[in-house]
Amino acid sequence: MKPRDFDLPDADVAWCPGCGNLSILRSLKATLAELEIQPENLVFVSGIGQAGKLPHYIKGNVFNGLHGRSLSPATAIKAANPDLIVIDVSGDGCMYGEGGNHFMHTIRRNPDITNLVHNNMVYGLTKGQASPTSQRDFNTPLQVDGVFLEPFNPLAVAIALDASFVARAFSGDRKQSIEIFKAAINHKGYALVDIFQPCVSFNKVNTRDWFREHTYYLEDDHDPQDRNLAFQRATETGEYPLGIFYQNPDKSTFEENLTVYRDEKTPLYQRKLDKDKLRALVESKR
Amino acid sequence: MPVFLKEEDISIVLCGEAGQGIQTVEVILAQAVKQTGYHIFSTKEYMSRVRGGENSTQIRISSDRVASYVDRIDILLALSYGAIDHLKDRISPNTVIIGDPEHIKSARESENISSGLNANFIEIPLMQTAEDIGGIIYANVIVAGALSCLLDIPKEIFDGLISDMFARKGPEILQNDLKAGEAGYTLGKGLMESEENQVRLSLEAHSTVRDELLLSGTDAAGMGCLAGGCRFMSSYPMTPSTPLQAFLAGNAHDFELVYEQAEDEIAAINMALGASYAGARSMVATSGSGFALMEEGVGLAGMTETPVVIYLGQRPGPAVGLPTRTSQEDLNLALYSGTGEFPRIIFAPGKLEDAFTLSQQAFNLADKYQIPVFILSDQYFADCYYNIPSLPLEEVGNEDYLIKTTPDYRRYLITHDGVTPRGIPGYGEGMVIVDSDEHDEEGHITENLEIRTHMVDKRLKKMDHIRKDALAPELVGSDDYANLVLGWGSTYWPIREALENINKKGLNPDSRKTSFLHLKQVYPLHSSVTDYLEKAEDVIILENNAQGQMANIIQLETGLEIQEKFLKYNGMPFSVEEVEKRLLQFMGIEDSGPDGHDKPSGEVL
Numbered sequence: 001m002k003p004r005d006f007d008l009p010d011a012d013v014a015w016c017p018g019c020g021n022l023s024i025l026r027s028l029k030a031t032l033a034e035l036e037i038q039p040e041n042l043v044f045v046s047g048i049g050q051a052g053k054l055p056h057y058i059k060g061n062v063f064n065g066l067h068g069r070s071l072s073p074a075t076a077i078k079a080a081n082p083d084l085i086v087i088d089v090s091g092d093g094c095m096y097g098e099g100g101n102h103f104m105h106t107i108r109r110n111p112d113i114t115n116l117v118h119n120n121m122v123y124g125l126t127k128g129q130a131s132p133t134s135q136r137d138f139n140t141p142l143q144v145d146g147v148f149l150e151p152f153n154p155l156a157v158a159i160a161l162d163a164s165f166v167a168r169a170f171s172g173d174r175k176q177s178i179e180i181f182k183a184a185i186n187h188k189g190y191a192l193v194d195i196f197q198p199c200v201s202f203n204k205v206n207t208r209d210w211f212r213e214h215t216y217y218l219e220d221d222h223d224p225q226d227r228n229l230a231f232q233r234a235t236e237t238g239e240y241p242l243g244i245f246y247q248n249p250d251k252s253t254f255e256e257n258l259t260v261y262r263d264e265k266t267p268l269y270q271r272k273l274d275k276d277k278l279r280a281l282v283e284s285k286r
Numbered sequence: 287m288p289v290f291l292k293e294e295d296i297s298i299v300l301c302g303e304a305g306q307g308i309q310t311v312e313v314i315l316a317q318a319v320k321q322t323g324y325h326i327f328s329t330k331e332y333m334s335r336v337r338g339g340e341n342s343t344q345i346r347i348s349s350d351r352v353a354s355y356v357d358r359i360d361i362l363l364a365l366s367y368g369a370i371d372h373l374k375d376r377i378s379p380n381t382v383i384i385g386d387p388e389h390i391k392s393a394r395e396s397e398n399i400s401s402g403l404n405a406n407f408i409e410i411p412l413m414q415t416a417e418d419i420g421g422i423i424y425a426n427v428i429v430a431g432a433l434s435c436l437l438d439i440p441k442e443i444f445d446g447l448i449s450d451m452f453a454r455k456g457p458e459i460l461q462n463d464l465k466a467g468e469a470g471y472t473l474g475k476g477l478m479e480s481e482e483n484q485v486r487l488s489l490e491a492h493s494t495v496r497d498e499l500l501l502s503g504t505d506a507a508g509m510g511c512l513a514g515g516c517r518f519m520s521s522y523p524m525t526p527s528t529p530l531q532a533f534l535a536g537n538a539h540d541f542e543l544v545y546e547q548a549e550d551e552i553a554a555i556n557m558a559l560g561a562s563y564a565g566a567r568s569m570v571a572t573s574g575s576g577f578a579l580m581e582e583g584v585g586l587a588g589m590t591e592t593p594v595v596i597y598l599g600q601r602p603g604p605a606v607g608l609p610t611r612t613s614q615e616d617l618n619l620a621l622y623s624g625t626g627e628f629p630r631i632i633f634a635p636g637k638l639e640d641a642f643t644l645s646q647q648a649f650n651l652a653d654k655y656q657i658p659v660f661i662l663s664d665q666y667f668a669d670c671y672y673n674i675p676s677l678p679l680e681e682v683g684n685e686d687y688l689i690k691t692t693p694d695y696r697r698y699l700i701t702h703d704g705v706t707p708r709g710i711p712g713y714g715e716g717m718v719i720v721d722s723d724e725h726d727e728e729g730h731i732t733e734n735l736e737i738r739t740h741m742v743d744k745r746l747k748k749m750d751h752i753r754k755d756a757l758a759p760e761l762v763g764s765d766d767y768a769n770l771v772l773g774w775g776s777t778y779w780p781i782r783e784a785l786e787n788i789n790k791k792g793l794n795p796d797s798r799k800t801s802f803l804h805l806k807q808v809y810p811l812h813s814s815v816t817d818y819l820e821k822a823e824d825v826i827i828l829e830n831n832a833q834g835q836m837a838n839i840i841q842l843e844t845g846l847e848i849q850e851k852f853l854k855y856n857g858m859p860f861s862v863e864e865v866e867k868r869l870l871q872f873m874g875i876e877d878s879g880p881d882g883h884d885k886p887s888g889e890v891l
Contacts (some may be wrong), residue, residue, distance in 0.1 A: 043711050061711035062719040072553040080564035082685040105549035237613025269565025285499045
């Protein structure tokens with residue numbers, strides 16, 4: 001398959017020229033093509049924000065729901081039909097702000113879905129307020145004294161909760177991003193990829209160059225199965241590591257744990273009411 | 287000389303603290319009574335606490351069908367110090383209070399209680415007997431045994447139920463429980479044969495009752511959900527919707543459905559919508575403030591045209607309100623929930639058969655019109671039990687509305703009736719694209735204002751057909767009426783029994799006939815509702831809320847104003863007696879009956 005197999009020629013792309021999302025979109029199309037994933041088996045789930053629009057610019061099924069809520073439908077879509085490949089695309093506000101509770105509990109559930117979080121450390125769609133990942137002293141029209149809250153550290157939180165796959169990518173490096181995306185999609189279980197991405201309109205601090213200068217890749221000999229080490233690396237600030245921090249291949253997934261699939265893998269929509277069982281249940285009340 | 291003799295319809299109330307096993311007595315007695323061939327109705331009222339407080343269960347045992355709450359207490363089994371005080375407003379000179387000497391003594395000595403309390407007290411050595419068997423935990427089974435004896439329930443039926451219930455707890459506990467039952471029967475026999483404190487109950491058993499179903503409102507709704515093909519439920523526990531969650535979770539293995547306890551109600555409804563998008567018939571169950579959290583998701587269902595069934599167990603609000611009490615206060619909340627404008631259906635079952643059928647149809651209609659459908663239950667309805675001959679199982683028919691998509695599939699194709707054939711991801715070659723933003727026919731986000739208008743029209747156009755599909759109300763009584771009593775949801779049986787009582791007592795002269803119209807679909811209303819109302823000279827509505835929410839919807843939908851309202855909002859259901867009294871006023875008849883000991887309960891005009 002070719003990346004263009006995922007093109008939607010009529011898409012009215014609403015991102016700013018030079019937006020980091022454009023690179024992510026290109027990397028994602030290349031990833032899906034390399035993995036030979038058929039668009040009809042693919043479901044993109046998103047919330048609200050600029051990242052949430054990505055599913056409208058790529059070929060696949062789409063559930064573009066509410067701000068911060070995307071992980072809930074994504075989990076349920078996978079649970080209702082485990083044959084589908086589910087990719088959740090969200091931003092830092094959607095995932096770590098409004099959706100923080102769902103982020104935490106989805107990690108606990110460990111559905112086999114991929115969670116791509118476009119992290120530009122600012123609210124772009126609402127034009128430039130602080131996000132949970134904004135750096136200290138970031139000035140905005142709402143944070144007039146500068147941000148004085150500790151930035152949310154999604155990787156450290158995810159590793160603390162034993163998320164089964166935790167990685168960070170940088171949108172400006174498409175080659176490496178594709179490798180990380182492939183690993184995340186191929187991983188069985190919940191896979192978080194936090195993607196550093198510049199917002200060219202509203203974040204004049206954390207620019208493309210800033211990300212380039214403040215990131216580096218984890219060493220080749222980094223052992224992603226060493227959870228303590230992964231946690232330690234995730235707490236590094238100043239210079240931010242990129243790559244696959246942590247991977248736990250031994251965890252069972254949410255849908256694997258559902259008894260409904262223990263003997264039979266049929267998706268829920270294909271199952272029919274067993275009237276005899278219903279009759280027996282009713283009769284048991286006599 | 288017998289102190290107490292009662293025939294036909296007996297109201298027994300058990301009262302004690304949470305944790306004393308009153309529910310166990312309820313379960314044993316309800317089964318024993320039905321298996322003996324008597325009709326049974328039970329309902330409980332309880333405080334929001336795990337241990338302590340005063341909780342009571344009413345069990346009506348009757349030679350004829352019964353299905354509603356009465357204030358009347360014929361026999362009160364007082365199992366705690368506070369029991370008599372807790373129920374003093376419902377105790378009449380005809381009430382026999384049976385209890386442990388200590389509990390009765392404390393009540394008799396309390397100025398607060400005994401002044402004005404004119405009842406018959408019978409002491410039985412409940413606690414001592416329980417201690418002798420192995421501990422006060424056996425008191426509940428002793429009570430069950432004593433009542434079973436008084437009700438002439440065959441001992442083998444009783445022992446069988448005890449064995450079913452306690453076998454899993456091990457042979458020693460089972461033996462003790464059987465002994466406790468035996469001791470109860472002995473105490474009961476003592477009461478029947480006592481010279482000074484004789485209690486005699488005489489009921490007519492019907493062999494047909496033995497084979498009937500004994501169900502709660504929750505059971506009936508739950509079976510309806512299974513019948514409707516429910517495959518996915520995500521919810522957050524909240525009284526009084528938790529029993530339905532437990533029912534479906536408990537049947538999840540047999541009926542191949544997924545139950546997931548979500549981290550909050552927001553996740554619950556968004557999960558249900560995700561599962562529904564993937565083709566699984568999905569639902570949530572919640573109550574007032576839990577539902578308030580789901581409202582954004584209701585709007586999402588409306589915008590994305592994703593079917594979902596919402597079971598809303600009402601209880602008094604605002605906010606946390608009275609968590610364990612009953613109300614009909616969330617009709618407006620259901621009707622107006624969600625941003626913007628889109629169609630919905632709201633059902634409110636009043637009897638078990640309706641709960642089954644409406645729940646099943648809720649899934650079918652949600653799928654047919656791709657909308658949210660509500661089942662408005664409440665604490666009273668969810669928690670009450672009674673026997674019915676059967677459920678209309680044979681009428682269950684689920685339409686399959688899913689289609690296999692073609693490559694050019696458009697999820698929001700504009701059709702003549704607003705309903706687009708529904709595809710799901712992974713079934714066919716097409717892409718299924720849904721969006722919470724306004725979208726074009728393909729499902730992609732749009733800010734084209736012309737498309738916006740078309741899409742609003744498409745969604746609202748469904749309403750014409752939904753109205754045509756609306757379920758007709760049930761008219762109880764003659765077509766030829768002058769007075770019309772209106773009710774919806776769980777008030778069905780109290781209103782019906784009150785009217786039947788009035789007729790039985792011959793208090794209602796034929797010149798102005800009174801009939802009862804029950805609404806089981808409360809939105810949108812069936813077209814006949816207007817006709818029924820226009821035909822009546824006088825109309826009264828009964829609602830468990832303070833503002834007459836249904837009356838207001840009726841006015842909105844039909845333009846007809848309902849002048850008389852009987853509204854109760856203290857957290858308790860309507861009792862037959864108070865309905866009877868109010869309806870006699872409505873009918874212009876003075877109540878000269880003997881049952882006039884009901885108390886004001888927060889009602890206004």
